[in-house]
Every structure is written in C-alpha cells, then in structure tokens.
Amino acid sequence: MGVMNFVYSHIISPRLCGVLGLGTLRGGSGRFVPLLLGVLALGFLARTGFPASALFVPDSDSTVLEQLPLRSADEGTRKLRELRRVHQADPRQLASALTLGQALLERASMEADPRYLGQAESVLSPWWDNPAAPASVWILRGGIEQHRHEFDAAIQSLKRAVHSDPRNAQGWLTLASIYTVRGQFTEARSAGLHLVSLTDDLTVICAMAGVTSMIGSAESALTSIEGVLTRYSHGSDPSLLARRVWGETLAGEIAERLGRNSLAETHFRNALNLHPADPYVLGDLADFLLQQGRQREAARLLDGFDRFDALRQRRAEALIPVEGRDSKVIQTAIETLSDRFKALALRGERVHMREESRFRLRLLEDKQGAQLLAVENWKVQREAADVRLLLETSMLAGNREGVLTATEWIKTNQTEDAVFQKLAMTAIASR
C-alpha cells in the first residue's frame, strides 16, 4: 500500500474516470496521457521497486548465461559483424554509419527486437539532430521512429527528407505507410501518388491498394494487387521476394475484409510459402484462423514461435478452448506477457497498446482495462485491426461512445470489413 498504489488504482481506474468524467482519458488532450503514463511508470517503480530477482554465481565456467539472438553461421550475422567493424574504425564516416544503421533496422524488423533500434540511433548520433544532415539520415531516423510508434516524429523526419530530396522513393513510401496506419487516407494517397515513376508497379500498387482498400474500393484494390502479383510471380532476389510477401499478405487481408475467406487463406498461405516463419505473416494467418473459429489449426501453426510475444499471445488464445484457462500453458503465457508489459511500463513506454488491449481482453478478461487501452491505441493507429478492437472492447465494456466512434469511422470512410460487420451484428442481436 503506497501513494502510487492509490494513484494507480483510483486515479487511473476506468470506473473512477467515468465517475469523475475525466474526458482527458477518453478523448481530449494528447499531452495528458503521456504524462499520466510517466507518472504510472514511476508509480510502478515506487510501488514495487523491481521484481526481485535472485542472484547466483555459477559453479562451472561452461554454464551458459545467455543465448544471443544471432545465429553465428547466419549470413546476416556475419555481415552485421563486418559492418560494425568498419563503422567502429571511423564512427564519423556517414556512409558506413548509414549502412550499419540500415542493417540494424532490418534486424530490428526481422527479429522484432527493439534493442537494434536503439543501437541504430546511436550509430546515427553524430547526425541525429542536425537539420542539415542529408536526406538519407532523416529517412533512416524516420524509419527508427516509425518502428517505435513515434508516428508524429517519424512524419516530421520523413517530410524533411522528401523536402530536400523529392525523388526519394523510400521517403514517400514510408510516409504513405505511416499515414495509412494512422488512418490519414488523404495524406497517404498523396504520398503514394508521389511514388509513381519513382519505383516499380508492384510497390506503387501495393502502397495505393493499402489506402484505397480502406476507403470503399476494396474490390478493385484486390483485383489490381492480384494482377500485379501475377506479373511479378517470378524471380527470387530478396527484394522482390519481400515485396511479393507483402502483396500476398495485403491481398489476404483485403479478401478477408471482403468476406472471401477461402481466397484470403490462399493468399496468406502463398505469403507463408514465400517466406516461411515470417512473424508478421504468421500473426496475420493466425488471426484469420482464430476469427474462423479454427483454434486448433492456429495453435499448431504457431507452435515453436513463443519467442515472439505477439505470437505467444495468439497461441495462448488458440489454446484456451483446448487446454482450459487454468492450464499451465495459459497461465505461463499470462505471466510472461504481463511481465513484458510491466517491463515496458517501467520505461514509461506504451508502444504496443493494441496488443496489450488484446491481452487484457482475451487472456485476462479485463473488459474495462482492454477498452481503455483500445481507446488510447485508437488515438495512435487506425488500421482494420484497431477499429475492430475498439468496437469489440467497447461493446463488451458497455461503452457507447467507443461503439459510436468505431461505427462512425467505418461509415465515414466507407470501409468494407466483414469481420467488423459481424461484430457489429452481434452487438445489435444481443441488445
């Protein structure tokens, strides 16, 4: 029992926020919430100190203390090690810093590991705050910020980059992608249009389809992606492969939103065949299977991927009906994931609010907490998964405002989404 405990359970408590009409938590000012999260983070520290962890001194020199995430035989690992050596020889040389920074960012993405982001930032530190730095620095910085979900900062960096280098495809592409994630479709479309003539059709069409499929043209977006995918169905250089995986996954998502489930599954499986063990595709396909009520298949698909927290979460969801909520596997997943969220909160970070909301909803069955996080998440990102989550949590928590926000948004953008409609129908039916 401490002051912070009190602050946490009373001031942050959604119930009390409702009672006191603390609109700031629901809509209102954006500055209050980061502040609150900061206080909350300090609160965690003050309340619990750190999770007490026992000390030990190993008996034997051969005791393994840590398994590094890199496989030594891996080509990428060797390349990264080499790039580091070159960079360390002259840390103020821009070209080698950019190459290393880029490689670290790739790693961060592949391993879903934010440690590499901090390292990339450090590599760029001589240029990080320099307004006169070349566009390539600002593009890399924008990518790092995008990865940390610092979307406002990322947009600023990328705008600076494309301002000084308007023919930079990478800058426009990343901008389009961020605007799409944020649901700023006008801006996303205009960034996407800049891409025409700067890069190839596959990239342009995927970028544009990502936008138009959200604003009432899902059918034609799907047709054009399928068309361009056939044209690019050969060739195996890594860059083309990555774009094809992207195209297939996007096609799968759009087909699912159109209610064409078997087509969606084909596209997801195509993507997985091109890039087995890709965590993003695995997550997408698992979500699709869970949505179809195919829990056992989802659990099988994700078996062995618990090192990705997001996949561990999905596997646990899939296993609840099979193993039961009280089973060891579910309880372990809950413990691991909540430790992870606590560790993030200690830093004052809340970058995975979508995942955390989902965790609260499906694993902890904390509807109110999940709804509050879904609302916060909605302020940051607005993809199909986010609007569904907002609707679902708000329905379960009995929050009219959240339900209205979600349905109004779908109506205004004319977004076609069968999953959303199904959720909304259950709301009407249960009334």
Added chain:
Amino acid sequence: MKRYSVILLLWMGLALQVWAHKSSDAYLEVALTNGVASVRLDVALRDLQEVFALDADEDTTITWGEVRTQAKELSAYVGSRLHFEQAGEAIEWQPWSMAVTHHTDGGYLAFESQVQIPKGTTHLDVRYGLLFDVDAQHRGLASFRQSPGSGGSVPFVFGPTQRTFTWNLTVPTRVTFGQFIVEGIHHIWTGYDHMMFLLALLLPAVLWRGSEGRWMGVGCLGVALREVIKVVTAFTLAHSLTLFAAAMGWISLPSRWVESAIAVSVVVAALGNLIPRRQAAKGREGLSLRGILRRWGSNPAVMAFGFGLIHGFGFASVLGELALDRASFGWGVLGFNLGVEMGQLAVVLLFIPVAYGLRETWFYRRIALQGGSAAIVAVAAAWLLERSCGLAFMPF
C-alpha cells in the same frame, strides 16, 4: 541496391506490429543505511556483448567462463560509468562482486558494492552513463531507498538526456510529507469504519431531544456547528493522542482486538441514536449498557473522545504499513494525521449543509437518522463478527 532498401523500410512498417523483446534496460538499486550505500546494478548480458564482445568464441552463447575472463574490464567499465558525488567531489567506489541474475528478457550480470557516504552529506549526485553510446534507447531504471526493507523508494529513470540524479538525503522531502497527507486522506475516505463512526455521531447534530425525548430541529446553524465542532475536535484529539503513542511504540495492541473494538464503537455510536431517551428513566439505569449508552449518548463529544482513542490505534496500524524510518518519523505521523483531519473535514463540510437543510423533514428523521443508524448498526455488527472471529465475508 537502392530499391532493396526501399522495400525493407516499408516492409518493416507492417512488421512492427509484431513485438518480441524489450529495449535495453539496466536496473540500479541504491539503499542507504547508516552512511553506507549498498549498490546493486543489473546489466543485460546482451548489452554488455555490444561493448565487450563477451562471446569470445562466437558460438552465440555467453558462458560464465567468457564473462570471468573479462571480469576486471567489466568492473572497470561499471566503475567508470557510474559515479557518486557529494558537493562536486567524487566518492571513491569500486564494484566488487559480480553475480548472475535473470530479468524478463534474459541473463544479466549483477554488480554489487558498498559505498561510504561522507558524514553530513545532504545531497548525493548519482551520475549514470552506461551504454548510451551504443544504444541511445538504453535506460537505467533506478530506485533509491533509505534504510533497507522499508517502502517509499524514490524512482528515477536515467536516459541519454537525464544522466544525473540528485538524491536529497534530508528526509522528509516536501514530496514525502505530501505523500503522507495523501495517505491520510485516502485512509479516512476508504476507511469506512471511521466514516461510519463519525456519521453516527454527526447525524443527530442538527437535532435536539425535546422533553418527550422526541427529536426536534435545531433553531440555527450555529447550534449545529457548535455541536459538530465539539464532536470532531474530541475525536481528533483522542485519535491523535493514541496515534502518536502507538506510532512511537509506547503502546501496542493486537490488531484484531483494536479492529473489533472499532466495530463495537460504531455499533454503540449508532445505537445511541436509536434508543429513545424516555425509556431510560433516571435513577434506574445503574451500570446497565443502556444506562451507559444514554449517559454517553447524551454527550456525543464524550463518546467521540472515548472511542476516538481506539480509532487512533487503527490509524497507527496503517501508518505501520508505510514503514517510516527514524528520520522521517515525526513528519510522517504529522502528515498522515493532517491528511486524516483534512479528509474528515471534507466529510463534515459535505454533511452539514445537507443535514441542516433537511433537518425538519420526515425523510431526515426517519430515513437518514433512524434508517441510517440502523444500517450502520447492522454493518458494524457484521464487522464485529467478522473481525473478532477472524472471518472474511464483508465486501469492504
């Protein structure tokens, strides 16, 4: 080549929804006892790998042997990146023991040491500069505590732009004093037994008993206020006395006994409102419960004082949970008590105008006074049963 990088960035834009690990954190704990600071710093092996290439044989595992061969360098690194200063003067220290521990994201090395803090130090500057040069997102999550084992640690997060923490050792700081006030307010607002006791005594304050023993409304607000002030002052005086006595350790009572006695006090206070005066004819009451009740009941301030002594012990047990150390003791008790009084005053200020306004109504006499008192008796009786028998069935 350029195209390749184009795709990777966009691809990552999608993939960032999948997360697997956390950013780099180190955990620093500093506990100060009698001029000696015990320091423990846990640093992730993955982070140290970036600085020292611990994995000498490049087999992607870090073993204890690989760590031990670089033990000296590791200690020197920590020693050169973590500084303690007093008035600009560096305090000599060395990390002297190294062990292994785990946090959620893997293996950590824990460096421990003891740092002699010079006598008379009022402000200790802690400078932290580990790992920022290799990982701009690294954070040192620190917790500073005086006297180990007690609560009330001061948290701090070290980052590239926040590398110095000035630890004020002259407790209490204004913050902790404020925290104790908040604790006090919190306690009175959520300590339903204290609230009910106070309410039971305040309910009749806007009324007086006529010759027939019937309740009548008081003529003016002043009369009611005088009554309220008497009750509240008596309660405050009594519980402050015992709160201090218990907090100082002069008197110590078993908590079950105290909690049960508090429940009794609530029952008695509320019963006093229900038993009509005329039934207790003068001269025959003797030492019977009813007689005592009547005599005390006719003077709520006396009852407030008598039972207030018991409530003070209840407050003290909460204060015990806050684990004060010697230095902050007096301020802590004072702050806590102030908080209790402020919370109490808020209740009174809310209660009086409403009660005064409604005092002539049937609702106030029947529902609020009699119904309310009966409800309080019922709840408190249940508490009494629960607390004295060591059960737990009440929701609050």
